[in-house]
Amino acid sequence: MFVRTDDKITATQAAVFLNNTLLGAGILTLPRSVSESVKTPDSWISVLLGGAIVMLVVFIMVKISQQFPGKTVFQYAAQITGRVFGGGLCVLLVLYFIIIAGFEIRTLAEVTLFFLLEGTPIWAVILPFLWLSTYLVYGGINSIARVFTIVFPISIMILLISFILSVRLFDINHLRPVLGNGFPPVFAGLKSTVLVFTGVEVTMTLVAFMEKPKLAVKAMLGGLAIPLGLYFLTVVMVIGGISVDSAITSTWPTIDLMRSFEVPGFFFERMEFPFMVIWLMQMFCNFSSFFFQSTLGISQIFKIKIHPIIYAMVPVLFLSAMLPKSMTDLFAFGDAIGKMGIVLFLLLPVLLSVIWLIRVKGLKQHV
C-alpha cells in the first residue's frame, strides 16, 4: 500500500500520543500541589508511588481494550453493559474530557497572561489557540500523532537542558530528611500525584487505533514512563532547587526555578523563555488530545459524523475554559478533575472489566 488511507498509528506514535496527553499543566503546578499535601521533602516518593499505581491502572485499561480489537471504549462499553448504561458511562467520560480540556486551556491562558501578554483580554489568547487546535483535530488521529512526534523531541530536549542547567541551584539538603515523618505524608501526597496523570483514560481509545494492538502494553507503559520520569525529575529539581517552603508558596514553582538562575554567555540568559515555548507547545498537544477524544466519544456514542461535532465542540470547550472565575477556582477545578478521574477509573475500566469477566468467564456469554 503506497497511499495509506486507514486511520492507524504505530506503537511509537501511540506512546508519544499518551506521553503528550499527560505531560502538561502538571509540570508547572505539580511541585506545589504535591508539596502542599506532603509538607515534607518526600514528595518524590509520592510521585513514584503514584506513577506505579497509574501504571497498574493503564495495564488494566489496555487489557480490557485488547479484548475488543479495533473498538474504542465508547463502542465496547455499550457492548459489555448494554446501550443505555454504557452510553451513560461514556457520556460521563466525554464530559470529563471536555472539562479537562477547558482546564488545560484556561491554565495556559492564565500563564500566558501572567508571563507573556499582560493586559491582553483572555479571549484573545484562548480563541486562536482553540481554532488552531480545531484545524489539527480536523485532520484525524494521524495528523495529531504526527504533530505530537514533532513536538515531543523538542520538548524533551529543552526540558532536560533546563533541568541540567538548574543543577547549580540543586541542594541535596532540600530533599532531606528522607521519610522524616514516616509514610503518612507520602500517602497524603498520592492524591495530587495521581491527579497529575489525569487523562490516562485516553488509553482506552488509543489501543483501538494501533496498527498492532499486541504491542499496546509495551507502548502504553512506555508512553506513561516518560512523563512519570519527567514529573519525577521536575519535583526533585524544583524542590532541590528552591526548597519545599518556597515551592508551596509559589503559584508556578517550576517557572520560578527557571527564573532564579542565569546562564551567562548564552543568548537567553534565563531558561524561562525556551521553557515557556516548549510548555506552550506541550499544552497545545495536551489540549488537542482531549479535544479529539471528546469529539470522537460523542461521534461514536451517538453515531454521528465526526466533522460537524468538531465544529460544535469549539464553543463548548470555550465555555468550559471560561467557567472558573479566578485562579483559586481554577485550582479547585483541577482538584475536582482529579477526584472525577478516580471515580471514572472505578466506573470504567474496573467496572467494565468485572462485568466482562462475569459475563464471559462466569456466565459463558459471548460478548
Added chain:
Amino acid sequence: MLASIVSYIPGWAIFVQAGVALLVPLVLGYLYKSLYLLVGSGRGQAGYGTRTVPRSQAQSAAGAKSGTPASIPFSGNYTTDLLAVQKAIGANSDLHIREFTIANGGGRGALIYVDGMQNDRILNMRIMQFLMYEIPAGPVSSAEIANQLLPFSQLNEADSVESFNKSVLFGHTALLIEGLPGGLLIELPGGANRTIGEPVSEALLRGPRLGFSEVLSENTSMLRRQGFSDQLEMKTYRAGNTIQRDIVLAYMKDIVNPELLEEVTNRIRKIDIDFLAESGYIEQLIEDNYLSPFQQVQNTERPDRVISALLEGRIAILLDGTPFALIVPVTFSMLLQSPEDYYERWLPGTLLRLLRFAAAFLALMAPSLYISFISFHPGLIPTELAITIIKTRQGVPFPSLIEVLILEIAIEILREAGIRLPKPIGPAMGIVGGLIIGDAAVQAGIVSPFLVIVIAVTAISSFSIPMYSAGITLRLLRFAGMLFAAVLGMYGTILFFLLICCHLTKLKSFGVPYLTPVSPFRLSDWKDLFLRAPMALMKRRPVMMKTKQDKRKS
C-alpha cells in the same frame, strides 16, 4: 447549591465570544472546502476523464474525435492525398512541397518540409539525389517495403492526414510517394536551440556542469548518458488540447513502487489544458493541494539530481520545451538538500546541511522573533542586549511591525528588480539598493541598525536554500509570521510555528507525508536528514518511497 451553580454561569459577553469561536472555524472551513472543490476535485482518483494519452495511441485517439474534417485517413491515391495536405496546410508560407519524378519506374513523389527545421543542403543534395535517381525500380507499396528500400534511419508512417500535417509543421520532413498508402516521416526536426550549459538556478561548485536544455530528446539522452542500465524506463505521453506537447515519465523499472507509478500516470492522464507552456503547468495540475503554500513537486535543471532521485524510487516528469524537470514525490527535507551534500565528504556535507536547516528557520522566523522580542518581551533577552537595541530604536517613530515591513518590502522589491535587470547593472543596483538605502534609512531614523542586521541575515538565509521555489514559500510565510508576532508576540509566534506544523503534517505529496522521515518517524531515513551519513552506511533506499528493492549495495 443552585445559587452557587448559577453564579458560575458566565455572562452574555462570554456567550458572544463562544459564538465567535464557533463561527470563525465554520466560515474558514467552508471557504477552504469550497475553494478546494472548485479546483481540486477529482485529483488523484482513478477513472475521472483521461485526456492525455500515450504517444502510440495519440494518432488513433485524434482520429476518433468526431466532427473534425481533417481526421480522414490517407486515401492511397497520391494526387488526392497531396491535394488534401495542400488544402490543409498549404497556406503556410514557410512550407515547401518539392515534387519530383522517380527516374527508375517513373512514379511521382513529393518531399514536404518546413523552413529552418532541417539542414537544407543535406535535404536537397542527398535525399533528392537518392529519391530521384538511386531508388530501386518497382512500386513502394507499403511501409515495410519502404523501410527496407529507403536509406533513412528514422522512418515512421502517418496514418491520418491530420497527424501527418501536425508532424510536418512540427518539423519532420515528410515524403509522399505514388503507390504508398500513407505518408512517411523521414527526418527528425532539428530546429534552433541553445548550447547546453551549466544550470543557472542550481549552480554547484563541485559536480557535473551539465544542465537540461529545451529539447526533450536531448534531456532524455542526458539521463540515458548518466550510465549503463537497462532498467531506466521512459514513457512518452502527449498532452494539450490546442497545441500538443510531449511529456516523458522516467523511472527505474525495478525500483519504483508500481502503485506510485500508477498514481502519477493517472494524474498525468488527467491533464486537460490547451497548452503546457512550462513544466510549472504540469506541477500545478497534478499537485495534491493547490491551497498549500508549500510545493509538492520538486523541479530541477540537473540531470544528476534527477537520476539520483530515480534511484531513490521517485519518478521524473520531463516536458518538451523546458529545461526544468519535475520530480515526485517530494518531502520537506528534500527541498533543503543539494547534490553537493553527497559529492563532498560526509562531514562538510553534514555541516552544510545543518547550516541550511538553520538558515531555513531564520528565513522563516527571524523577523517575527525580532518583533515579538522588541514589542512584547524585551525582558526575555539579556538586559544589556535589550538596552542596546532599545537605545538604537529611540528615534524610530514606527512600531516594530511597520519598521520591519518597510525594510522587508524594500528588500523584496530589490530582489524582484534584480532578476529583471540586465547583468551589468544588477550588482550596481544591489549596491545602491542594499547599501545606500539601508544606510540612509538608518541615518534618517526610519529603522534601527539592529533591524538592518536582522533583515540582512533573513535575506541571506533565504538565498542559501538550494531550491529557489522553496525559498519563495518561506518568504511568503515570513510575512504571515510577522503578522502573528505583531498581534500576539511570542505566543503568536509559537502559534504560527504550530500552525505550520499542523499544516505540514496534513500535507501529502503523491501519498508520501510531507514531513517524512521526521513524522511519521522513519529512523533509517534519518541518516539522510540532518546528517548526511557516510556513503558506506547508506545501504538502503529511503523507506518512505516503499521501493520494490531497497538495497543499494549487492
